[in-house]
Amino acid sequence: MCMNQENKNKKIAIIGHTKGIGKAISDLYKSKKYTVVGLSRSNGYDLATAQEKIMEQIEDCGLVVINAHDGKGQLNLLKRIYGRHHYDSMKVAVITSTSGTEQGKDSDIEDKEYVKYCGIKKELIEYIGELQEELVTKPLSVYDICPDVVDTDMIKGLWQDLPKLKTLEVAEAVRYCFESTFNINRIVIQKNAK
Numbered sequence: 001m002c003m004n005q006e007n008k009n010k011k012i013a014i015i016g017h018t019k020g021i022g023k024a025i026s027d028l029y030k031s032k033k034y035t036v037v038g039l040s041r042s043n044g045y046d047l048a049t050a051q052e053k054i055m056e057q058i059e060d061c062g063l064v065v066i067n068a069h070d071g072k073g074q075l076n077l078l079k080r081i082y083g084r085h086h087y088d089s090m091k092v093a094v095i096t097s098t099s100g101t102e103q104g105k106d107s108d109i110e111d112k113e114y115v116k117y118c119g120i121k122k123e124l125i126e127y128i129g130e131l132q133e134e135l136v137t138k139p140l141s142v143y144d145i146c147p148d149v150v151d152t153d154m155i156k157g158l159w160q161d162l163p164k165l166k167t168l169e170v171a172e173a174v175r176y177c178f179e180s181t182f183n184i185n186r187i188v189i190q191k192n193a194k
């Protein structure tokens with residue numbers, strides 16, 4: 001293995017790395033001696049407005065996590081990565097949500113923002129499914145990491161009665177996909193009541 005290839009495999013880009021799920025993934029991979037390329041609004045990498053800049057940063061990363069949510073930002077970035085990297089052996093984990101599935105969507109909530117969020121995640125999940133069929137013959141891998149409720153700032157004050165996943169548990173699911181020798185198209189994770 002040449003030096004460049006070795007470096008690439010030990011480099012992970014995380015979109016949305018400063019807190020919540022992204023921070024847990026960052027901490028996990030730092031502990032595994034990876035170079036973490038953290039890309040969030042707070043250091044100038046807004047998923048909604050700075051996609052070209054983000055693409056430049058992920059260029060030599062073997063692992064990429066499209067974690068942060070912002071409108072259609074995740075979907076658009078994934079489309080760009082497919083366009084530019086489908087002949088690379090890059091591994092891409094996308095944090096979707098059970099809110100984008102029939103089983104996980106809370107139909108009682110009529111809040112406009114929530115309904116929009118569910119629709120965006122649904123479209124993302126469907127695109128990943130189509131892409132995975134396409135990728136069977138290509139070296140790029142894409143994993144749909146689909147968590148139910150996770151204990152982060154994003155859901156502060158919501159779903160208070162539900163058991164919640166820990167951010168590290170989501171990070172472990174990401175690691176499991178990245179280290180697997182077979183394709184894991186979608187991993188749905190949920191915490192049950194004790």
Ligand SMILES: NC(=O)c1ccc[n+]([C@@H]2O[C@H](COP(=O)([O-])OP(=O)(O)OC[C@H]3O[C@@H](n4cnc5c(N)ncnc54)[C@H](OP(=O)(O)O)[C@@H]3O)[C@@H](O)[C@H]2O)c1
Binds near residue numbers: 023043047070096149
């Ligand atoms: N929490 C849950 O219950 C849950 C369940 C299922 C799926 N998810 C999904 O998991 C992902 C992460 O959620 P989380 O709960 O960990 O959120 P969080 O705790 O609010 O953290 C969001 C992270 O993303 C960054 N970020 C936010 N907007 C961004 C943007 N436009 N561009 C770049 N970075 C941005 C934030 O940093 P800056 O502020 O510096 O930008 C922060 O590091 C999201 O896709 C969410 O839909 C969450």
